[in-house]
Amino acid sequence: DVKVTQSSRYLVKRTGEKVFLECVQDMDHENMFWYRQDPGLGLRLIYFSYDVKMKEKGDIPEGYSVSREKKERFSLILESASTNQTSMYLCASSPGTVYNEQFFGPGTRLTVL
């Protein structure tokens, strides 16, 4: 089974802190994604990556950056956390085959105080 793990299930940070969210997949998938999920707004794509060191902006990249130095690891960085970044963050990977099914991690519930 594909396993996507995220570094923390719950995280509490203060406004202005730099926050790192880590995601690791164990199935040699080409593509990795970061979403945030908020009630009523669904899943919104922040950034994605289709290869090592490659990244593409999603729909809401402002205030975030990403890093993919190794194929299995995709990091989301909040340079200076703000309260409006309080959310559930979901990481996903997909093998890059024709139908692009995505496999999700369990999520990180981030609270910024």
Place this chain on the structure above:
Amino acid sequence: TQLLEQSPQFLSIQEGENLTVYCNSSSVFSSLQWYRQEPGEGPVLLVTVVTGGEVKKLKRLTFQFGDARKDSSLHITAAQPGDTGLYLCAGDTDRGSTLGRLYFGRGTQLTVWP
């Protein structure tokens, strides 16, 4: 702008009832997927439909892809409390693309009461 519109947003029913969830768009998709998400967990893929008019069955769940590949439906027969969750549809507009981006609907929150 939401590429995929799901309806209804919320659905609360009794055990044993049937239900249908809809996923509609004005865009054509090369494939469409349905996911279920339980509280505190990430979404899990249920099915992928790829051919216009295709029908797939997964036990009591029936998935249909519209003939024009712009819409899909999920029908649950004799719902059970274990079906409770957030159902998400997601479409892939890029046939054969290696970028792999999917467009998600906002989801239908289903609650099935015993």
